[in-house]
Amino acid sequence: MAQGVFVITEQRDGAFRKVSFEAVSEGRRLADGLGADLTAVVLGSGVEGMAAELEKYGPDKILVADDPALADYTTSAYTNIIADLVQSTDPAVIILGASAQGKDLSARLAARLDAGLAMDCTAIKLDSGNLTYTRPMFGGKIFANVEIDGDLQIVAIRPNVMDITETAKQCVTEKPAVQVGDVKTTVVEKSMDTGDKVELTEADIVVSGGRGTSGNFEAVEQLAAALGGAVGSSRSAVDEGWRPHSDQVGQTGKVVSPGLYVACGISGAIQHLAGMSTSKYIVAINKDPEAPIFSKADLGIVGDLFEVVPAVTEAVKKIHS
Amino acid sequence: MEIVVLVKQVPDTESLIEIAGDGVSIKKQDIKWVMNPYDEIAVEEALQIREAQGGTVTIITMGGQKAVETIRTALAMGADKGVHINDPAAEGSDALATAKILAAAVKEIPFELIIAGHRAVDEDNYQVAAGVAELLDIPQISMVVKAELLDGKIKCQRTIEGGTVTVEASLPALFTTQRGLNEPRYASLPGIMKAKKKPVDVKTTADLGIDAASVGAGNRKVKIKTLNFPPQRQAVKMIEGESAQAKAAELVRVLHEEAKII
Numbered sequence A: 001m002a003q004g005v006f007v008i009t010e011q012r013d014g015a016f017r018k019v020s021f022e023a024v025s026e027g028r029r030l031a032d033g034l035g036a037d038l039t040a041v042v043l044g045s046g047v048e049g050m051a052a053e054l055e056k057y058g059p060d061k062i063l064v065a066d067d068p069a070l071a072d073y074t075t076s077a078y079t080n081i082i083a084d085l086v087q088s089t090d091p092a093v094i095i096l097g098a099s100a101q102g103k104d105l106s107a108r109l110a111a112r113l114d115a116g117l118a119m120d121c122t123a124i125k126l127d128s129g130n131l132t133y134t135r136p137m138f139g140g141k142i143f144a145n146v147e148i149d150g151d152l153q154i155v156a157i158r159p160n161v162m163d164i165t166e167t168a169k170q171c172v173t174e175k176p177a178v179q180v181g182d183v184k185t186t187v188v189e190k191s192m193d194t195g196d197k198v199e200l201t202e203a204d205i206v207v208s209g210g211r212g213t214s215g216n217f218e219a220v221e222q223l224a225a226a227l228g229g230a231v232g233s234s235r236s237a238v239d240e241g242w243r244p245h246s247d248q249v250g251q252t253g254k255v256v257s258p259g260l261y262v263a264c265g266i267s268g269a270i271q272h273l274a275g276m277s278t279s280k281y282i283v284a285i286n287k288d289p290e291a292p293i294f295s296k297a298d299l300g301i302v303g304d305l306f307e308v309v310p311a312v313t314e315a316v317k318k319i320h321s
Numbered sequence B: 001m002e003i004v005v006l007v008k009q010v011p012d013t014e015s016l017i018e019i020a021g022d023g024v025s026i027k028k029q030d031i032k033w034v035m036n037p038y039d040e041i042a043v044e045e046a047l048q049i050r051e052a053q054g055g056t057v058t059i060i061t062m063g064g065q066k067a068v069e070t071i072r073t074a075l076a077m078g079a080d081k082g083v084h085i086n087d088p089a090a091e092g093s094d095a096l097a098t099a100k101i102l103a104a105a106v107k108e109i110p111f112e113l114i115i116a117g118h119r120a121v122d123e124d125n126y127q128v129a130a131g132v133a134e135l136l137d138i139p140q141i142s143m144v145v146k147a148e149l150l151d152g153k154i155k156c157q158r159t160i161e162g163g164t165v166t167v168e169a170s171l172p173a174l175f176t177t178q179r180g181l182n183e184p185r186y187a188s189l190p191g192i193m194k195a196k197k198k199p200v201d202v203k204t205t206a207d208l209g210i211d212a213a214s215v216g217a218g219n220r221k222v223k224i225k226t227l228n229f230p231p232q233r234q235a236v237k238m239i240e241g242e243s244a245q246a247k248a249a250e251l252v253r254v255l256h257e258e259a260k261i262i
Helices: A018-034 A048-057 A075-089 A100-113 A218-227 A235-239 A270-276 A305-320 B037-053 B065-077 B095-107 B128-136 B189-195 B244-258
Strands: A005-008 A038-044 A061-066 A093-097 A116-121 A123-127 A130-137 A142-148 A153-157 A172-174 A185-192 A205-209 A230-233 A260-264 A281-286 A299-302 B002-007 B009-011 B033-035 B056-062 B081-085 B113-117 B140-150 B153-160 B163-170 B173-177 B200-203 B222-228
Touching: A005 A018, A005 A075, A018 A038, A018 A048, A018 A093, A018 A123, A018 A153, A038 A048, A038 A075, A048 A061, A061 A075, A075 A100, A075 B140, A093 A100, A100 A116, A100 A153, A100 B095, A100 B128, A100 B140, A100 B153, A116 A130, A116 A142, A116 B222, A130 A153, A205 A218, A218 A230, A218 A260, A218 A305, A230 A235, A260 A270, A260 A305, A281 A305, A281 B244, A299 B244, A305 B244, B002 B037, B002 B065, B002 B128, B009 B065, B033 B037, B033 B065, B037 B056, B037 B065, B037 B113, B037 B140, B037 B173, B056 B065, B056 B095, B065 B081, B065 B189, B065 B200, B081 B095, B095 B128, B113 B128, B128 B140, B128 B173, B140 B163, B153 B173
Parallel strands: A005 A038, A005 A093, A038 A061, A061 A172, A093 A153, A116 A153, A205 A230, A205 A260, A260 A281, A281 A299, B002 B056, B002 B113, B056 B081, B081 B200, B113 B173, B140 B173
Antiparallel strands: A123 A130, A130 A142, A142 B222, A185 B163, B009 B033, B140 B153, B153 B163
8 A cells, every 4th residue: 555755856966956855845744644654765876975964854764876877867767766666665655856857757757657747836735635736837827736646646846936844853764775777868968057156946036137138137147146046037038149048937938936036127928927927026127117027026116127227236235234 | 860759739828828617627719729839849850850861750749630730830841741649539638648649659650769849838747758758668858958969879968957968868769859959940831832732640549559448538647626827916016216226225125124035
């Protein structure tokens, strides 16, 4: 009889992705509600020492899958090992973060295990043993509440949405023998951004620029730097060639969920709104008082962004000093 | 190179989405239907590979009668032939069932490479392509921004948080597209005319050896219980002031003292 919650954490080069702590915290909450145990798994090479870092989020057990073949994420190696561990642990629910890796892994795993998967989930409700998952569709224009049939349910949670909570628990760490199996892909190169550039989908603060910048993102970048946030962009700015595709926030770009989203010179096309509407606080700066962005913002300033944004940066620096 | 492209017809991202009376689906009238934007990128990539190496580009789409328009668009862009899986029994299938049906259709064609959009912008599930790859037991590489064909292998660059990673796989393989991989071409008028004569095979679940009782709306593992609009946000508070500096100072004050987020 399948029971228990199983969290797949994500680490890269010896550091856990923040969404892993969110997943373990959420796992603890659900395990308590289901009266079941929480198991967290760490995969990688030379990662045994990382297990202790997860203990404060309250798992009952941590499994460390350690093998040189797991140093870099590959779909097959990770799927094969998780599938084996699922067979021996027989959980009722698997939780992982819907990061780039998580989206890839959860989808393959769902097919491998023939299990339903709720992707990019923003809320989980537990009621009398029944789980309901809230997830966006149509780029966030609609939210669906879904339930999953079958012995095993998989949920990939949207990063930066669920709370991280600490729970004191007796925890046992094990290092089971793992069979990597047939690995169908090879990682040949990894190139990470240098410097302190904050990753857009994980940032607590995002400052974005649009057509109104006319390609000059200096003010946007300086405000982002003063706030310790990431720089995003609207589709217009990407189409104009001012910003790389990887900076685009929107329905055909990245979906972000920061605590604060500042939209500078962005009119607010529905596709852009779809990419940031779950932000906790939205500020809009635009010289057009009719810009649709103001209908989604919490705070708005009508003005020239080349005057207003540097002034905001100054005011922020004053507060920090 | 025998290339298969998985394509879905979806509502244009400009569409206003309304919830239907049953509360679990969307109103389908007054919607402009288009090719999933990530699938356009997939078709374009397939065409570029065929232009470089020769071969065939086959489009596979599952959908109702209207979906054939999207296949014709891909043919007009330059694809060679299409397969339209059109079966009421398949309607409402969840991602796993859709993958099962598509994989069965792919199996009927010789293929070396499958290209698909990393997600469809209606359901945003990100699952179907991986499901197809798993069922065909082939490698998958997702969210690719650059693809290169080497001898019997595909070499792809994907963006991950904070960087890029380059992954190789032997063919046959599947990869999914991300914005930035290419800029899809528009169908030309001659292309549109030629498309009318290109073959489109129509298939049912029975033709594909799929048990209709295992797919469709009644057999979803992931069941939609309700659809809702996002929670209404509070009305915007416009910040007034004599100057840009005054407005900026007031904004920061509110964020710091009232919202307490900076």
